[in-house]
Amino acid sequence: MSTIPLFLFVSSILLSSFPGFALCALVSLRSIEIFRTHEWLKATSTVYFLCKGDNMTLLLDIKKPHVLYAFNGQETWQPLINFSSKKCKRCGLYEEDSITSDDVLEEWEFCPSDFTAPHGEYIRFKEKEFNATFLCPECLSLVGVGEHDDGKGMHITVVVLLSALVSIILILGVVGAYKLWQKKIREQDQARLLKLFEDDDDIGDELDLGSVI
Incomplete structure (x- = not known):
């Protein structure tokens, strides 16, 4: 599940949990x-x-x-x-x-x-x-x-809801950063593998050349 649909899904659950908003x-x-x-x-x-x-x-x-x-x-x-x-x-x-x-x-x-x-x-x-x-x-x-x-109950509800939304945004940010880090690691691994294959090819070319000499 991507971060945006997840955010909307969790937000709808939170809103439904506060009857004061409906x-x-x-x-x-x-x-x-x-x-x-x-x-x-x-x-x-x-x-x-x-x-x-x-x-x-x-x-x-x-x-x-x-x-x-x-x-x-x-x-x-x-x-x-x-x-x-x-x-x-x-x-x-x-x-x-x-x-x-x-x-x-x-x-x-x-x-x-x-x-x-x-x-x-x-x-x-x-x-x-x-x-x-x-x-x-x-x-x-x-x-x-x-x-x-004097509206204190509604005020507390709004504060709790906003705090929950901020926490969710932070969590989604951390998840997004972790996925980006994983993607970068995979790209680095792929680059190392490609470089390794290129080095093997170079060594192979040198060996072929030595045998001909």
């Missing part, structure tokens, strides 16, 4: 109750969840108001979103409207820091619209690391 905090919908429908011609509605820049998630099970819909997080449309950092997202709950533009139940800044309740729960209540409970256990650790150690 943050993943999945948000699922635990339960929701809508208080009214905005559709005048239908008794049921179609509600969906959407964050700016993400795909729409249709909540097809939610049809009627004043019904508490509970979920276990294993539904095909779960999770709703994924937080890869502590940065908030602009999200909202909406209701499809067959006549005019879709109705906004509410839009808000959805943040990992919202999930401060035990087990990573977050309750969002909008008067006359809905009451929803979201779940994100990973958000507790995602936010907690930065708040309690």
